[in-house]
Amino acid sequence: MNQAHQNSPHHGAPHQHQGHGTDIQAEILDLDAEVLAEHMASITAWLPLTTDPRHIVDLGSGTGAGTFALLDRFPDARVTAADASADHLRRLRTKACARGLGERVNTVQADLDEAAWPDLGSPDLVWASASMHHMAHPDRVLRTVHDLLAPGGLFAVVELDGFPRFLPESAPESRPGLEERCHAATDRLIAERMPHRGADWGRMLSTAGFKVEGQLPVTVNIKGSRSEAVGRYALGGLRGIRSAAAETLSPEDLAALDQLLDTAGPHSILRRDDLTMRTERTVWAARRT
Structure with a gap:
């Protein structure tokens, strides 16, 4: 996988490789953190820890959803955030400084599919949220994390079924089921690029x-x-899907999708009052013995 996207999770939606796409990806990651703050807090509270960790590594940190949830949950901990994207790490660092957390956060740019990793210390907890399925060699990454952890340390892996859904099945009125057809188109692309999802x-x-x-x-x-x-999340996600799957959608579906994405138009997704963010995630907690 290349350095542009390898450790920056986009939750199952296809990645964009140029500037505007990078902005969309960062916005989605920030919105994910905002909308799912309560869920993230419940996950960090669930972790079967014997003592509060003092050093945490966030693998594939993106713009910091996990980093900041962990800092909130463990006020005495410091976090090393590792990601392939320099842009995402700069965004994370800016947020950390704005929140007065700069001294508790260290950022490391790293391609975690490389055999040799930079020095990440000997953490008590390693966190990988929506990042493991991006790895080209996940077996090697898992073994590296095992050796990285302090004895008795915990590895938390959070993975998801796919990008969230937002529209009811009957929407939009002109093309019911549009969202599922869009996801079916991008799922084929994702399966080629990320065979370890699921x-x-x-x-x-x-x-x-x-x-x-x-x-x-x-x-x-x-x-x-x-x-x-939720509406902004749906808008950003569908923009990414349009960019990735435009050539595979029917003209009718593409026209209906463009109406949803036209924020100035009467059919804008931001004008709908029936949006619901729906998705499934699974967390595994594993200990180095």
């Missing part, structure tokens, strides 16, 4: 020498009326 991470963790101590399914169902960020 892998059996529990088995892979055990094979790498970990003892899996817990598995937590997380169901997300957040109505747009609870957060206006």
Whole structure:
């Protein structure tokens, strides 16, 4: 995988490789953190830790959703955020300084598919949220994390079924089922680029020498009326899908999608009052024995 996107999760949506696409990706990551803040807090609270970690490594940190959730949960910890994207790490660093957390955050640009990693210390907790399926060699990454962790340390892997859905099946009125057809088109592209999405991470963790101590399914169902960020998340996600799958969609679907993406038009997705963010995630907690 290349350095542009290898460790920056976009939650199952195809990646963009130029400037505007990078901005969309960063916006999606920030919106994910905003909309799912309560879910992230519940996941960090669930982790089967024997003591509060003092040093945490966030693998594939993106713009810092996991980093800041972990800093909130463990006020005495410091986090090393590792990611392939210099832009995402700059964004993370800016947010950390703005929140007065700069001294507790260290950023490291790294291609985690390389055999040799930079020095990440000996953490008590390693966190990888929506990043493991991006790895070209996940078995090697798992073994590296096992050796990296302090004895008895915990590895938390958060993975997801795919990019969230937002529209009801009957929407839009002119082309019911449009969202699912769009995702079907991009799923084919994703399967080629990220063959490890949907892998059996529990088995892979055990094979790498970990003892899996817990598995937590997380169901997300957040109505747009609870957060206006849901609409912005849907808009950003569908923009990314249009960019990736435009050539594979029918002219009718493409026209309906463009109406949803036209923020000045009457059919804009931002004008809808029936949006609900729906997705599934799974968390595995595995200990180095």
